[in-house]
Amino acid sequence: MRSILPTSIVLALPLALVACGDDSSGGGAGERLTVAAAFYPIESIVRSVGGDAIDVVTLVPPGEEAHEYEPTPQQLTELGEADVVVYLGQGFQPNVEKALESLPDDVVRLDLLEGLTLLPITEQLPGTEGEAEGEALETGNDPHVWLDPSNMQAMADAVATTLAAADPAGADGYTQRLGEYDTALGALDAEFTAGLATCESDVLVTSHRAFGYLAAAYDLTQIAIAGISPSEEPSAKSLEAVATFAKDNGVTTIFFEENLPDDLAATVAAEIGAGTDVLDPIESLSTEQLDQDADYSSVMRQNLAALSTGLRCS
Ligand SMILES: [Zn+2]
Structure with a gap:
């Protein structure tokens, strides 16, 4: 019974997007989704699943540190115009999360940490001086989920679901590319298992x-x-x-x-x-x-x- 309510909220979203977009798109020629990715591993997922069907904006530029990154004024504008923003929450990128708070309500926010089982950050070897490098989430958990290919698979799954909800006309494409990406990540995982x-x-x-x-x-x-x-x-x-x-x-x-x-x-x-x-x-x-x-x-x-x-x- 209770599940009816959240479902109807989720369904309202793509309808709203269609209503303010091009109604007669019918696939291909309509409004393209713009998806903002907070940093590289997420960009990698979003591009793999979205393919040519979406435009991608990545916040952290090549070679820059992700954790302390502060979106530029131009990126704040781009975030406000994005259809979907994909990020890791729980204080991984505090400045990005702060920027998300002021976005218009119709920007879909997807925190990929939400679907994953998180692990505590590793304690530092006793006797070593200073603090071990490696940012922690505000819960004390470890944010580096993307370095396990099976987490990449789970995050890709969540991205595909969200993109399909925001762009139902493109759903088949997202599903197909998710399948290909999932297979590639599965092969990578198998190489690690065998190699180690x-x-x-x-x-x-x-x-x-x-x-x-x-x-x-x-x-x-x-x-x-x-x-x-x-x-x-x-x-x-x-x-x-x-x-x-x-x-x-x-x-x-x-x-x-x-x-x-x-x-x-x-x-x-x-x-x-x-x-x-x-x-x-x-x-x-x-x-x-x-x-x-x-x-x-x-x-x-x-x-x-x-x-x-x-x-x-x-
Ligand atoms: Zn790190």
Whole structure:
């Protein structure tokens, strides 16, 4: 009985869009949806599901940090004109969420965190100094859901449902592209499962605690460290704490978000007895990555290759 009410509200939405759009569209020639994506992983989902049927506006530009991002005045205007805004809520991007509060009521807002099972942020390795890099949600949960391909599948599903509701004429297209995208993500997931099935180490030591969902999906343990980063003098105390942990747990590779300068990599090797490698948290793609036609899947495959080597998988 009660379900009748929410359903009628959801149905009212596409009707309203049709009413103020071109009634005679009949598919193709009508109003195109404009969809705003808060940052790269969401843009990747939205473009994959929306294809040529939609226009996409992405808030965080290439290479920029997602968490603290503040929409420009022009983007605020674009948000107000968008049909759908897709984002991660719970304080992941406070400035974006604040901007959403002042949008007109007819802009559909889709918070992709709502349909997912969230995990707490990983505690930082005791003895490492400073705070481990890696923003947390206001609940203390970990926002980096997109680094598990099965979460990408679930988020794509939610995007397809929302786009179809906003643009019923395009529903078949969204469903078809969702199917293709889902298959591709399923293949990526299978590669990770196979690639990480037999490894000498299951401990993923990282300076950016972005890989909690990835670790949970493939039976790894993420260890978050602080005090060693490309931008600062390494902390002797942190080096020692990580060295002890690495020795006790057979860790031979420490993962950073970007390549370390050679001298720091040499210091880590000498002090900790471990090599270093890069794991990309895919919070945005750099212009270089975009120039090389990188996308979510290709960067994830690079991450898999780095993990496979670093954890000594066969
Ligand atoms: Zn992060």
